[in-house]
Amino acid sequence: MGAKAPDAYAELLDHVQQLSYVADAGGLLRWDQQVMMPDGGTPARSKQQSALSTLHHDLLTDDDLADSLAELEAVDLEPEQQAVVREVSREHERARNVPRDLVERISETTSEALPVWEQARADDDFESFAPVLEELVELRREYAEAIDPDRDPYEVLFEEFEPYLGLDTAERILERLRDELVPLIDDVADSGVTQPLPFEGTFDVDDQEALVREALDELGFDWNRGRLDTSAHPFTSGTQFDARITTRFDEEKPLDSLSSTIHEFGHATYSLGLPDDHYGTPLGESRDLTVHESQSRLWENHIGRSQAFWEYFMPTVEDHLGVGASAEDAYRSVNRVYDDNLIRVEADELTYHMHIVLRFEIERALIGGDLDVSEVPHVWNDKMEEYLGVRPDTDAEGCLQDIHWTNGTFGYFPTYSLGSVLAAQLYDAADAEIGPFDDTVRAGEFDALHEWLTENVHQHGKRYPTEDLIEEATGETYTADYFLEYVTEKYGSLYDL
Amino acid sequence: MGAKAPDAYAELLDHVQQLSYVADAGGLLRWDQQVMMPDGGTPARSKQQSALSTLHHDLLTDDDLADSLAELEAVDLEPEQQAVVREVSREHERARNVPRDLVERISETTSEALPVWEQARADDDFESFAPVLEELVELRREYAEAIDPDRDPYEVLFEEFEPYLGLDTAERILERLRDELVPLIDDVADSGVTQPLPFEGTFDVDDQEALVREALDELGFDWNRGRLDTSAHPFTSGTQFDARITTRFDEEKPLDSLSSTIHEFGHATYSLGLPDDHYGTPLGESRDLTVHESQSRLWENHIGRSQAFWEYFMPTVEDHLGVGASAEDAYRSVNRVYDDNLIRVEADELTYHMHIVLRFEIERALIGGDLDVSEVPHVWNDKMEEYLGVRPDTDAEGCLQDIHWTNGTFGYFPTYSLGSVLAAQLYDAADAEIGPFDDTVRAGEFDALHEWLTENVHQHGKRYPTEDLIEEATGETYTADYFLEYVTEKYGSLYDL
Structure with missing residues (x-):
């Protein structure tokens, strides 16, 4: 089993790097949206960002990654390698337990919440924001329970x-x-x-x-x-x-x-x-x-x-x-x-x-x-x-x-x-x-x-x-x-x- | 079969949109690199772009897309839908015939070629560029033959x-x-x-x-x-x-x-x-x-x-x-x-x-x-x-x-x-x-x-x-x-x- 460790670890690193690169590309899209993008670009940008998020979620929760992690947990690793496995496992486990449709509902609801909050703040009208806040609290409670109900x-x-x-x-x-x-x-x-x-x-x-x-x-x-x-x-x-x-x-x-x-x-x-x-x-x-x-x-x-x-x-x-x-x-x-x-x-x-x-x-x-x-x-x-x-x-x-x-x-x-x-x-x-x-x-x-x-x-x-x-x-x-x-x-x- | 058309078409559209959004995200990364990015950002940007290209190639060549296209070719579609199928099929077929490692070799060789060409042009020294050009010609010939050898x-x-x-x-x-x-x-x-x-x-x-x-x-x-x-x-x-x-x-x-x-x-x-x-x-x-x-x-x-x-x-x-x-x-x-x-x-x-x-x-x-x-x-x-x-x-x-x-x-x-x-x-x-x-x-x-x-x-x-x-x-x-x-x-x- 020791002989297989380097291969599985190399595969893990490769997978994790793809994940990071996609996340960093998403980071650039957000930076650009707030700093450079003309206002008219919003509809297209939202879709580009959502596509990258979905790909990121799929890469983070996929079976290949689960297999590499399972294999590596049974193997002697260097401290640095252990740290990598610890961090990736943690993120993988959290993401894997969250249904994809809940991720999408949270994403949609927060998108819709933004203009409601902006208007409520401008009008000093908490009541118009309250139903959205209630929904967000509920969704996040559901999210937390999906990750760990106990x-x-x-x-x-x-x-x-x-x-x-x-x-x-x-x-x-x-x-x-x-x-x-x-x-x-x-x-x-x-x-x-x-x-x-x-x-x-x-x-x-x-x-x-x-x-x-x-x-x-x-x-x-x-x-x-x-x-x-x-x-x-x-x-x-x-x-x-x-x-x-x-x-x-x-x-x-x-x-x-x-x-x-x-x-x-x-x-x-x-x-x-x-x-x-x-x-x-x-x-x-x-x-x-x-x-x-x-x-x-x-x-x-x-x-x-x-x-x-x-x-x-x-x-x-x-x-x-x-x-x-x-x-x-x-x-x-x-x-x-x-x-x-x-x-x-x-x-x-x-x-x-x-x-x-x-x-x-x-x-x-x-x-x-x-x-x-x-x-x-x-x-x-x-x-x-x-x-x-x-x-x-x-x-x-x-x-x-x-x-x-x-x-x-x-x-x-x-x-x-x-x-x-x-x-x-x-x-x-x-x-x-x-x-x-x-x-x-x-x-x-x-x-x-x-x-x-x-x-x-x-x-x-x-x-x-x-x-x-x-x-x-x-x-x-x-x-x-x-x-x-x-x-x-x-x-x-x-x-x- | 007519009844299945809308479903398969909707799936196709969804898949194609993901492809486009990823491509457009890649386009923003290239724009930023040429317009905004500090010079030091190059190594990270190359990796981000390569990750998006790989994901794009995988999405464009995957079996789900092949299945949707095969199903839709046997179905009566509106002219606009036919146009979408025609365009996506064309790109899918071209990409599917090209081995992934050839795509990667072309990408690597062109990355390496850039500084060689810049130096050759600065020195007015065609001979130092000739071997790279030869390799690129050979790779593109291989690429064309993979798409259609006839x-x-x-x-x-x-x-x-x-x-x-x-x-x-x-x-x-x-x-x-x-x-x-x-x-x-x-x-x-x-x-x-x-x-x-x-x-x-x-x-x-x-x-x-x-x-x-x-x-x-x-x-x-x-x-x-x-x-x-x-x-x-x-x-x-x-x-x-x-x-x-x-x-x-x-x-x-x-x-x-x-x-x-x-x-x-x-x-x-x-x-x-x-x-x-x-x-x-x-x-x-x-x-x-x-x-x-x-x-x-x-x-x-x-x-x-x-x-x-x-x-x-x-x-x-x-x-x-x-x-x-x-x-x-x-x-x-x-x-x-x-x-x-x-x-x-x-x-x-x-x-x-x-x-x-x-x-x-x-x-x-x-x-x-x-x-x-x-x-x-x-x-x-x-x-x-x-x-x-x-x-x-x-x-x-x-x-x-x-x-x-x-x-x-x-x-x-x-x-x-x-x-x-x-x-x-x-x-x-x-x-x-x-x-x-x-x-x-x-x-x-x-x-x-x-x-x-x-x-x-x-x-x-x-x-x-x-x-x-x-x-x-x-x-x-x-x-x-x-x-x-x-x-x-x-x-x-x-x-x-």
């Missing part, structure tokens, strides 16, 4: 986005964030400290674009393997050979494009740090959403919102935007905690996580059947008041603000906070090992940090489950200690606590 | 690009062009007439871009279903929902970008005129290369190089480029016949076809085994001297100038001339039916011509074989009469013959 359906959905850390860990982390951040947010509100606002006014979009391009240059973006474009919602797409960032520009919010670009830059560095020679296999793919979000948050927050960065970068901002603020004022401004913060994507590093806790609690109750769709608006508003001390006047600024549920996505939100928590842990480990970074950031030197992240995170692809990857990188199990220490110190200092 | 292999290859008109028609047309154009070109050379050159100098690329965008506006390009970008070699790509043009700018040749844009606009109007509701089936696809090239040549030459167009458009050119020539001088300039014309893509409407005749004769002899690869350079140069009265000093300006053979493409060149000939026939029919166009072109009105072309050509997709489509549109069989009449009159007048 487990909490929300847990099954959550594992689509974070397959290894476990829902119990997510729950523990989010509860701890809630318990420790709510009083800190209260203290900030009560501090009486206000931050300066040197970036008021309107700023030319071309100047903003020149600024973010220079920021990418300085941070070390590899333009030979990437692009920057604009889209309605910023995102990152691509592979280790071609990682593309988008941003958006608002004349009145010049720093939003900068921080969103640095956030997406973090995602792109992860893609670009994956090993070239494992392209198309799990060893050349990123380790899901918690780790991905840790990379974007690390660059956005631990670098892009640090005092050292603003000491280094403020002259460049001044060159492009003509704002003559001190580095200290700029730093204080970009870290301002808003007391009327209703919108998740505009939130600071503290209140952000309350937006996530609230969504996590609501979507879990929805999928679990403990909350009726009709109750979502008032539960949302009550929790906003409890966690953030502010109550939305409209559902448009409340439970209709995010696109995730409309996309049929439940269980995704927690990875935003899990990623932020991991960012702090990784940053601390890197800082302890090769830092302190303050002086290097102040000098605009980022190579050592890039190298540490590539060596300790990116180059492993999916070789390790999430918790093992974290332990390999930091020497410790996954913990919120570093994040809480970081925000306590940072905001304590900013708000004289 | 027919002239060049004929089989030609039918990949023009499946219906027949190689005998191509031969007859090209011989007639050679016989009638060679003396006309001699007369032009002997006329002693020289044309004015008002577009000498350097012209800003941004000004040129503004000019070609305005030209597209004026001609009626649908920006909601299309784009204009730049690439190394101009091309058109896409579907009836999303047709994308590229052009390129040379500071010293401001009219090249204009005429290449109008040429590609012609291709795009064909795509955009295909019926939306047949997207993904042969009824929603263009009728191969002769007809496609007729659309590009019609707009490029019969409109874009006409006196009426320059009377209308010269003020716009003046606005953007600052050239103050008369419409008459501009018209004469863009129709100048160069006496030292070595390069096909720079040729005028007369000498262009001698470039094609020469390539047709050489590639046919190569595939037929009547010409050795080593003889290509001197045969090329001899024919240049015979047909055009000029002998290239280098192979870089001779037999190494085109990319087609390097791409493993033999039998494509004739469609350029066949398309020009058809353009004249279609333009004459439209002009007779709804013209004369001179006054409408002079007034910048193109709607009637668009409508005529859409109604008589575009909307039919692949419903009719080429010769039937031509007869439906013009009321006559395919003929070179109109083209020869057109150039004889036009160049007779320009050169006082």
